[in-house]
Amino acid sequence: MAAGTRPWWATGVLYEVYLRSFQDGNGDGIGDLAGLSARADYLAALGIRAVWITPFQPSPMADFGYDVADYCGVDPRYGTLETFDAVLDGLRRRGIGTIVDFVPHHTSDSHPWFREARSSRSSPRRDWYLWRDPAPGGGPPNNWLSQTDGPAWTLDPATGQYYLHSFLPQQPSLNWRNPDVRRALFDAMAFWLDRGVAGFRVDVLQGLLVDPGFRDDPPNPHWREGDPGFMRLDAVNSSNQPDVIEIVAEMRALLAAYPGDPVLIGEIYRPVETLVAYCGTPERGLQMPTNFNLFSTPWRAEAILDLVARYEAALPTGAWPNWVLGNHDIGRIATRIGRAQAAVAMLMLLTLRGTPTLYQGDELGMEDVAVPPDRARDPFARFGPGRGRDPERAPMPWDEGPQAGFSTETPWLPLPPAGRPRSVAAQARDPMSLLSLTRRLIALRNREPALQQGSWTGISAGGGVLVYDRHHAGRTFRVVLNLTAAPARIDVPADGRAVLSTHRIDPPGVSDGSLALAPDEGVLLRL
Numbered sequence: 362m363a364a365g366t367r368p369w370w371a372t373g374v375l376y377e378v379y380l381r382s383f384q385d386g387n388g389d390g391i392g393d394l395a396g397l398s399a400r401a402d403y404l405a406a407l408g409i410r411a412v413w414i415t416p417f418q419p420s421p422m423a424d425f426g427y428d429v430a431d432y433c434g435v436d437p438r439y440g441t442l443e444t445f446d447a448v449l450d451g452l453r454r455r456g457i458g459t460i461v462d463f464v465p466h467h468t469s470d471s472h473p474w475f476r477e478a479r480s481s482r483s484s485p486r487r488d489w490y491l492w493r494d495p496a497p498g499g500g501p502p503n504n505w506l507s508q509t510d511g512p513a514w515t516l517d518p519a520t521g522q523y524y525l526h527s528f529l530p531q532q533p534s535l536n537w538r539n540p541d542v543r544r545a546l547f548d549a550m551a552f553w554l555d556r557g558v559a560g561f562r563v564d565v566l567q568g569l570l571v572d573p574g575f576r577d578d579p580p581n582p583h584w585r586e587g588d589p590g591f592m593r594l595d596a597v598n599s600s601n602q603p604d605v606i607e608i609v610a611e612m613r614a615l616l617a618a619y620p621g622d623p624v625l626i627g628e629i630y631r632p633v634e635t636l637v638a639y640c641g642t643p644e645r646g647l648q649m650p651t652n653f654n655l656f657s658t659p660w661r662a663e664a665i666l667d668l669v670a671r672y673e674a675a676l677p678t679g680a681w682p683n684w685v686l687g688n689h690d691i692g693r694i695a696t697r698i699g700r701a702q703a704a705v706a707m708l709m710l711l712t713l714r715g716t717p718t719l720y721q722g723d724e725l726g727m728e729d730v731a732v733p734p735d736r737a738r739d740p741f742a743r744f745g746p747g748r749g750r751d752p753e754r755a756p757m758p759w760d761e762g763p764q765a766g767f768s769t770e771t772p773w774l775p776l777p778p779a780g781r782p783r784s785v786a787a788q789a790r791d792p793m794s795l796l797s798l799t800r801r802l803i804a805l806r807n808r809e810p811a812l813q814q815g816s817w818t819g820i821s822a823g824g825g826v827l828v829y830d831r832h833h834a835g836r837t838f839r840v841v842l843n844l845t846a847a848p849a850r851i852d853v854p855a856d857g858r859a860v861l862s863t864h865r866i867d868p869p870g871v872s873d874g875s876l877a878l879a880p881d882e883g884v885l886l887r888l
């Protein structure tokens with residue numbers, strides 16, 4: 362694809378709205394679609410191009426919506442189809458697309474399809490899920506593990522067979538080798554596309570198919586004491602089947618029938634070398650196999666430079682990179698790397714080559730919020746220390762009023778402690794806040810083709826300072842990130858001019874071809 366003609370999802374910034382914790386609109390302590398509509402101006406002021414909204418379909422909430430009981434509806438706790446359409450319209454009027462979280466890997470065990478499937482071995486929907494007889498002598502059919510750390514199989518006593526689930530037993534895996542299943546889920550995608558959504562974030566895409574022979578997973582040689590128990594096995598047979606790319610091609614064919622170049626984002630946890638296989642070809646692959654590799658890379662200049670260079674080298678022709686620093690499943694970036702580095706991380710996310718996905722609250726510097734055991738909500742908290750995902754799901758602190766402006770009632774999860782981070786209202790008044798920096802940076806990015814789609818060149822990583830260039834049509838930006846808590850000095854071309862700093866309103870000057878950086882400071886220069 363020629364530079365200058367990149368589509369909206371490549372040039373714009375995406376934003377993840379974790380719906381339950383964004384804004385409560387009806388005073389029940391839980392974020393909802395009306396609340397999201399009420400905050401549309403906030404999203405517009407950020408300058409983002411699209412929001413991905415976490416699941417809002419009817420669900421018993423065993424996994425807070427990632428257990429869908431009806432793919433074509435809205436859970437009454439979140440709103441109605443009308444309130445969804447209002448979100449869509451309100452955002453569209455502000456130039457923001459709406460991306461739906463689509464959960465095709467499993468349904469809820471209360472979905473009518475599963476109820477029918479489990480009703481008898483001869484049910485016409487039996488084969489919509491994955492059933493196996495017990496192993497000879499009893500017990501689960503093979504060694505596959507679910508993210509509960511126990512077997513990925515649960516016995517259905519009434520019919521005497523086990524069904525497969527990669528997550529909770531309440532999330533039975535669909536059988537994607539059954540053409541009727543594919544058709545039903547493609548119809549559900551068409552339902553949302555007909556309403557005008559800008560695309561999908563596809564949950565657990567890498568797990569849609571399993572080994573047709575149900576062979577055991579081998580041990581994972583990289584597993585270490587302290588890692589989640591389910592990672593003891595290398596999920597080569599229970600997940601990660603190469604033919605998933607054919608399903609992706611079918612989804613892309615469906616999307617291609619709609620205007621506006623809808624996007625397909627796939628949730629995939631893989632190292633960059635194997636992640637890029639999901640890019641396929643530009644017409645048939647994922648536009649965005651999510652690149653989560655910054656989660657697992659040490660926050661050191663050499664390690665990050667090496668990661669970016671390996672990713673850039675691995676991307677097939679025509680494929681477009683993407684970067685993510687946080688989501689609702691992983692501890693907050695400001696906690697992982699320390700508060701002081703949050704602004705440097707934001708500058709990095711918004712200046713690497715590729716589409717950035719910003720997780721709600723990271724623009725405020727939100728940290729993990731300690732959740733006392735009696736207020737824990739995530740069922741995965743039961744499976745071991747650090748497994749619960751409540752801390753990164755705390756509600757947004759909007760202002761200094763009751764319940765931080767999130768709700769009129771006690772929120773479903775504890776709010777962040779007062780002032781940590783400062784609220785949206787307080788940060789909006791302070792030109793040096795992380796929120797103001799994020800707004801300035803996105804505005805600059807939206808004006809500068811070099812930052813949106815320029816080439817990326819790694820320059821150096823010495824002394825803990827990461828340096829790279831972005832270049833397009835005769836314009837070059839240099840990004841200088843001090844990833845350490847010590848001051849640093851770095852050589853830069855004498856004609857370089859700083860345009861933005863994480864630490865000062867007036868960016869520092871370049872004198873004698875060198876730039877002095879404060880601890881934890883990032884600077885953007887024009888060369």
Ligand code: GLC
Nearest residue numbers: 424427464528564565689690
């Ligand atoms: C994805 C979601 C996560 C959910 C899981 C099962 O990883 O991001 O929140 O628990 O899928 O649907």
Ligand code: CA
Nearest residue numbers: 386387391393
């Ligand atoms: Ca609500």
